[in-house]
Amino acid sequence: MNITKEQIDELNAVVKVAVTKEDYFDKVESILKDYRKQANIPGFRKGQVPMGLIKKQYGKAVLVDEVNKLLQDNLNKYLTEEKLDVLGNPIPKQQDNFDWDAENFAFEFELGLAPKFEVDLKTKEALTHYKIVADDKMINEQVERIQKQYGKLISKSEVGKKDEVNGTFTNEAEEIDNKTVVEIEKIKNKKAVDSLLGKKVGDVVTLNTKDLFKEDYLLGSALGIETGKAKELDIEVSFTIEEINEKEPAKLDQELFDKLFGEGKVTSEEELKTRIKEDSEKQFEQQSDQKLLNDITEHFIETIKFDLPTEFLTKWIQTTGETPLTEEEAAEEFEKSEKGLRYQLIEGKIIEANEIQIQFDELKEFAKGFIKQQMAQFGQLDPKEEELDNIAARVLSNQDEVKRLSEQLMSQKLLTLYKEKANLKPKEVTYEDFVKEVYG
Template identity: 75%
Template sequence: MNITKEQIDPLNAVLKVELSREDYQGKVDTILKDYRKNANIPGFRKGQVPMGLIKKQYGKAVLVDEVNKLLQDNLNTYLTEEKLDVLGNPLPKQQDNFNWDADELAFEFELGLAPDFEVSLTPKKGIPHFKIIADKKMIDDQVDRIRKQYGKLVAQSEVGPDNEVTGTFENEAAEINHKTTLELSKLKSKKALSALKGKKSGDTVTLKTKGLFKEDFLLPGMLGIPREKAEGLDIEVNFTIEESNLREPAELNQELFDKLFGPDKVHSEKEMRDKIKEDSEAQFQQQSDQKLLNDVTEKLIENTKFDLPTEFLKKWMQNTGEKVLTEEEAKDEFERSEKGLRYQLIEGKLIKEHGLELQFEELRDYAKNFIRSQMAQYGQTDPKEEDLDGIAARVLSNQDEVKRLSEQLMSQKLLDLYKEKANLKTKEVTYDNFVKEVYG
């Protein structure tokens, strides 16, 4: 066998493979002999079928199969030994009237080569790195929610402006019959508030659904209907009152602190507020990190310029999927995939240049830490090391889990790299302003 490479341009090459009969004939003959031993053909005893008949019936198929295996194995070896960085797989060139009976077989394969390029993590304009803080208003609101959540309900003889009213919504035509509890502070409609004020258990009031709540997403849950049915709903519903209660906020005392944070972890309102701020900002960090990953990814794609073997990739996409695509379909598929492909190449270069390749020990430790955090949520705060090893081994025996954890760990390693090396500009914002800036 002889393999040679013809360089067409920096991104395209052709591999020429020449096979002689000696390269494959021995394997073909061995397989045909096995076929002969086991062939059941009417008119012949098992194992006594003439070899000429076996060759006529199976010879060409066995030859093609063995040559293809030989080509695949040797092409992979050649690409590895020559350290060729290819995109996709070698694509066989069409050869009309190919003669499989010739003593010498010649094949050609098109290659799409990965481009050579440089990646810079220091663009002139700094990439925003959001530091999300929990401001006083957010902490005040959280304290109010906690006091309300752990407060006690005091029965009221009639509905007051700050009451929680339990009752049933009904509209027979709209198939609504749902018991719920209304927090009057969440009502937007002044007419609804006026209609409910002063009512007692057993009274029924008629309310309009349109504009009933300050936040529209509350309507489907309150009425017990699907979200899509609640969109734009503008009908009247009857609400029959069963009871009205006033929630007295819980006192900020040691009993509440222990209930929230564990015994003797927090001892004052100030410590409680500091703890809320710390926990909130730790949660915000995940959102800030994801935003940073997305922004750096976009900047790298935008600023890292290189050409791709576009025509080869279109042809490869056209011919190697589950079904053969038309030229137009392949063009559309390439356009959809191009951005992701460019980032894969950029990411691969960063991983190689900065030594970020995953090691099994790293993945195992990452899996164990993930398992440890999951167990802690269920009260198992001090698992044995051998138990963690056993669970991690079972998790890592699942290829889907390996892929998921590998992607998470690589994202973390890239994030750490960006924080250390990239040109970042820290931007301190409240959570509300972060949401406005990121999501509009």
């Protein structure tokens, strides 16, 4: 078998494969002999069917199958040995006069080649790396939420400004009939607040749904309907008061600290605030890191310029899917995927240049850390190492999970690299300012 490459341009090539009778004959004969041994054809004893009949019945199919196997194996071997960095898979060229009755065959395959380019992590333009801090306002609000969450309910005779009111919203036309708890402080509409203040159990108050709550999602929850539908509503609903309670905030004492963090781990209000600050900023770091990763990705895609074998890739998309596409459909698909492909190539170049690898042991440790986080959410704060090992082994036996975790670990490694080598400009902001600046 002879394989040669014809370079069309920097991004396109044609590989020509010459298959001779010597390449496939022995294998085809061996397979046909096995067929002869097993063949059951009326008029002949098993194993005694004439070889000519076997070849006539099965010869062409065996030949085609064997030649295709040879092509696949040797073409892949050639691409590896020649270190050809191809995009997609080789596409067989159409040969109108191809003859399977010949003894020697010639095949041609189109190749799309990866472009050559360099990646400089030390970008000319400094990219913002946010450090999100928990300010006093946020910390104090969190302390208040904790006190409220763990506080005691005190029954009231009439509605006050800081009370929680249990009741039922109804509207016959919209088929609304939903029991809920309304916090007076979360009501936005002043007229609604005034109509509720001073009311008693059993009273029915008519409220308008438009701008009823300070947060849009609260209306859907209160009425028992989808948030999207609730946002469009501008109707009157009846609210029947069934219970009125005031939430007495929990005291900031050792009993509360132990309940929150475990016995003796926090012993004062000052330590509580320090812990809240640390925990909050640790969570913020994940958002900051994701923002940095997104910004660097976009920056590389926009600033690292290289051509792609567009015509080849469009043809590859057109011919390799489950359902054949038209040229227009394939071009549209290529346009959608081009950005992702460009970053795949850039990321691959960074990984190769910096010799970043993922070892199984570190993937296992990464999986165990992920499992530990999930267990902590369900109150299992100190799982045994043996238990973590067993769960990790089950997770890593699933190839889809291995792929997902490997991608996450690689992103983490790339992020560490970017923090070390990229041109970053640190910026300290509160979470509120971060949201405004990043999301508008």
